[in-house]
Amino acid sequence: MRRLIKSVCSVVFAALLLPASAFGAEPIRIGAIYIMSGPFATYGQFARDGIELALEEINGQGGVLGRKLEYLIEDSAGKADVAIQAARKLVYQEKVDVLMGIDSSGVANGLTPVVPELQRPLLITHAATPDVTGKLCNKWVFRNSVNINQHMKAAALLAKDLGNKRWTTIGPDYAFGHQSWEFFQKYLKPMQSDVEFMEPMFPRFGSEDFTPFITRTISAKPDGVLISVWGGDLVNFVRQANNLGFFDQGFDVLFTLGGATEVLTALGDQMPEGIWVGTRYWFLAKDTPRNKKFVEAYHKRYGKYPSYNAQNAYSGVYTIKGAIEKAGTTDPAKIAAAMENLTVDAPTGTYTVRAEDHQALVDGYWGVTKADSSYPIRILDPVRVFPAKQITPPPAENGCKLAG
Amino acid sequence: MAAFIAALLNSLEFGLLLFLIASGLTIVFGVLGILNFAHGALYMLGAYFGYSVLHYVDLPFWAAVIVVPLAVAALAVVIERLTLRPIYGRHPTFGLLLTFALLLILDDAVRLIWGAGYHIVDPPSLLKGTVSILGAVYPRYGFFIIVAAVAIGVAIWLLFTRTRVGKTVRAAAIDRETAEALGINVTALFTLVFAFGAGLAALAGVLAAPIRAIGPSMGERIIIESFIVVVIGGLGSFPGALVGALILGAIHGFGGRWLPELNLILPFLGMAVVLLWRPQGLLGRSA
Numbered sequence A: 001m002r003r004l005i006k007s008v009c010s011v012v013f014a015a016l017l018l019p020a021s022a023f024g025a026e027p028i029r030i031g032a033i034y035i036m037s038g039p040f041a042t043y044g045q046f047a048r049d050g051i052e053l054a055l056e057e058i059n060g061q062g063g064v065l066g067r068k069l070e071y072l073i074e075d076s077a078g079k080a081d082v083a084i085q086a087a088r089k090l091v092y093q094e095k096v097d098v099l100m101g102i103d104s105s106g107v108a109n110g111l112t113p114v115v116p117e118l119q120r121p122l123l124i125t126h127a128a129t130p131d132v133t134g135k136l137c138n139k140w141v142f143r144n145s146v147n148i149n150q151h152m153k154a155a156a157l158l159a160k161d162l163g164n165k166r167w168t169t170i171g172p173d174y175a176f177g178h179q180s181w182e183f184f185q186k187y188l189k190p191m192q193s194d195v196e197f198m199e200p201m202f203p204r205f206g207s208e209d210f211t212p213f214i215t216r217t218i219s220a221k222p223d224g225v226l227i228s229v230w231g232g233d234l235v236n237f238v239r240q241a242n243n244l245g246f247f248d249q250g251f252d253v254l255f256t257l258g259g260a261t262e263v264l265t266a267l268g269d270q271m272p273e274g275i276w277v278g279t280r281y282w283f284l285a286k287d288t289p290r291n292k293k294f295v296e297a298y299h300k301r302y303g304k305y306p307s308y309n310a311q312n313a314y315s316g317v318y319t320i321k322g323a324i325e326k327a328g329t330t331d332p333a334k335i336a337a338a339m340e341n342l343t344v345d346a347p348t349g350t351y352t353v354r355a356e357d358h359q360a361l362v363d364g365y366w367g368v369t370k371a372d373s374s375y376p377i378r379i380l381d382p383v384r385v386f387p388a389k390q391i392t393p394p395p396a397e398n399g400c401k402l403a404g
Numbered sequence B: 001m002a003a004f005i006a007a008l009l010n011s012l013e014f015g016l017l018l019f020l021i022a023s024g025l026t027i028v029f030g031v032l033g034i035l036n037f038a039h040g041a042l043y044m045l046g047a048y049f050g051y052s053v054l055h056y057v058d059l060p061f062w063a064a065v066i067v068v069p070l071a072v073a074a075l076a077v078v079i080e081r082l083t084l085r086p087i088y089g090r091h092p093t094f095g096l097l098l099t100f101a102l103l104l105i106l107d108d109a110v111r112l113i114w115g116a117g118y119h120i121v122d123p124p125s126l127l128k129g130t131v132s133i134l135g136a137v138y139p140r141y142g143f144f145i146i147v148a149a150v151a152i153g154v155a156i157w158l159l160f161t162r163t164r165v166g167k168t169v170r171a172a173a174i175d176r177e178t179a180e181a182l183g184i185n186v187t188a189l190f191t192l193v194f195a196f197g198a199g200l201a202a203l204a205g206v207l208a209a210p211i212r213a214i215g216p217s218m219g220e221r222i223i224i225e226s227f228i229v230v231v232i233g234g235l236g237s238f239p240g241a242l243v244g245a246l247i248l249g250a251i252h253g254f255g256g257r258w259l260p261e262l263n264l265i266l267p268f269l270g271m272a273v274v275l276l277w278r279p280q281g282l283l284g285r286s287a
Helices: A002-017 A041-060 A080-093 A105-118 A148-162 A175-191 A211-220 A231-243 A261-270 A289-302 A308-327 A332-339 B002-032 B039-057 B061-087 B092-114 B140-162 B164-174 B176-181 B186-211 B219-233 B238-258 B266-277
Strands: A028-034 A069-075 A098-101 A122-124 A141-143 A166-170 A224-227 A252-255 A276-279 A343-346 A349-352 A364-370 A379-386 B130-133 B136-139
Touching (some): A028 A080, A041 A069, A041 A289, A080 A098, A105 A175, A122 A308, A148 A379, B002 B140, B002 B219, B039 B092, B061 B092, B164 B186, B176 B186, B219 B238
Parallel strands (some): A098 A122, A166 A224
């Protein structure tokens, strides 16, 4: 009798423990690491928005391999050591199957060499440093977003068409600012032999006042200025530049990340019209059903238009889904192998993750700012989409040697 | 010539705004002996409150300049009584840890309430646009900052040297026990001074709102620069804060214009030189 009661209790207990859901077995878990605090918290928030929308859609259609797809998010706080700790926690404690994330290039460079120890694929959806698919590349790390090489190749192609003779730059004084200028020169020089590069300027990253650099640039009289200042700094830069007549000087101004929605939203109509701005995804550029559906769903859920970070994270989740389905299993090594040469249909276009260096072949976007009464922010019109093949340098060029 | 004028105006604007912020920090340290890590966060609160008051309540700018510092000062009274009061006279590390914790709490609170995005505030219409001086074009609001900061600085100096309250505060700063023995309510005075310092920070925040993007953790940068200012000028010295801030302003305005490659390290270089040559700061009292 006691044995009967014991076994009945065990069965009931076990039945209570089983999740009563339409999905089979355990959920598949994604561990996300983004900047959730500090001055750049807005990017982590955007990524989260994109991830949650993707999960809602995917789970609404039956999940992945019949299992529910879940995510956990950790704050990298923009620091490599914090991100490494977060990654370890996600893998060893929370037992995630896949990692995604990373806004900061510094963090990406710090985390990438640690990932092989964790034996989980890491899909980078924002950090643009060339090194993670270059000299630091390894078989576990992938990227589905535009990197600095691609972005600056597009900038150089645009510059060639503008045909200016003397170029200078104003960029934040850290890797991103310096490398943007370095690659811009590297790609433009062979295309336009008579181009002259003037002395560059690198104000402190997070500088709140750019007045000295603005006035210095005006008096140097360049023909074109490449500006890689971004985020909150760019908001300050544009307002100060407006006051000092920077945009009336007659030289071409290129804002490499001026098409970011958080900047356009903050500035409103203080963003001048007629400026070339770049971005890693522009929500109005692609007229495809895939993009339109995404933009509509995002706008409906969040009341604003998707930024590049949101789209990148959204398509990142779909990339992970695609890899798991292609592998047919959640074995991390097999997921990583399946991500190579994976093709994903994303709002930004259909892209393939190159096997040689794990960099996805994504398109680049530049456009001219324009007021439009149907939108609360400046839109880009005309938009120039730079096809991935045109702007992605061959793998041999970036020093990635993936172990066989 | 125009370049020099522009650099001079930029140095003054940058330096005097920094002076406003740093003066609150140095006064609180001088009187309470607490180095307030959360001072930059109070500046940030001033900017955010200013944004909300201007954006949602639709008050005119001049009203915000009065209302916001008072609101932040009131909040500071609560903070002081609940958290700082128990730790006066203890080892300095208590103050550092506590104010650092306050900084983290305020940063996250702001992010939770206002979100993580960036906001901007426009200058009042009277102060919009630019002015041309000897060929240099400079925003009208920049002149306003210069004039306002000088006026506020003079008012504070008069407050501390000519009024009874000011002299009482200075007495309590010099020797707490004697002041108490003379019947001065030092506890209430400390609360007042902390609130005053916070109010100053918030006032600087409101004044800065039209010229700085308002975003999360915007106090981070400011607190580092304020520390450099008070270390160069002398911890606890009000005129020292002015000297330190003007030096930093000059480094930014002239250094940024003519030595841009060094703009990252110059302020720290300046601080290192001062610390080596005169560790108590240029106008600080010797230990």
